[in-house]
């Protein structure tokens with residue numbers, strides 16, 4: 001498992017050379033369209049770790065997870081106020097450790113979608129979820145985690161027009177305008193924000209990988 005390369009060794013973002021089955025991904029979402037949860041419920045406290053982003057974005061984003069934490073190996077306490085340092089050292093509540101979210105939810109387990117998503121990456125998917133964001137939505141600048149912790153991927157499904165991802169990368173402001181149906185790596189160890197200036201509800205699939213095998217070609 002390769003996880004030694006720090007965030008500075010990678011670009012702020014990049015399209016990944018994989019071919020997602022957009023129809024399969026989109027159909028599965030609409031078949032499960034009753035599963036949306038608000039930002040706090042969906043994360044069971046996970047996102048609260050980084051400067052209350054979950055609270056700040058409460059009104060504009062919703063999610064449903066394809067993978068869930070395994071409750072039976074719960075060893076740490078309740079979600080709460082943890083520093084980023086604690087998070088990286090894994091000294092946090094069970095649900096706030098991205099790596100505990102690797103268990104497929106029952107409605108996703110052994111489906112063609114699970115098989116497909118696993119086939120896209122060499123590394124293991126440790127967390128995957130659908131998200132939707134309302135027009136006018138804004139995720140303020142924040143940092144999630146370094147590439148030594150996990151690797152973030154994202155694929156906009158529809159409604160992505162007018163969405164701008166900004167990264168503050170080595171003293172420069174860099175903008176990413178994603179295209180629906182393409183898969184991207186996001187280097188979320190750098191400060192970043194999301195602005196939805198478009199007219200439509202934006203749907204996207206997003207997840208994390210346990211290690212770096214799928215982004216090694218992007219190394220400096």
Ligand SMILES: [Fe+2]
Pocket residue numbers: 142143144188192
């Ligand atoms: Fe983020």
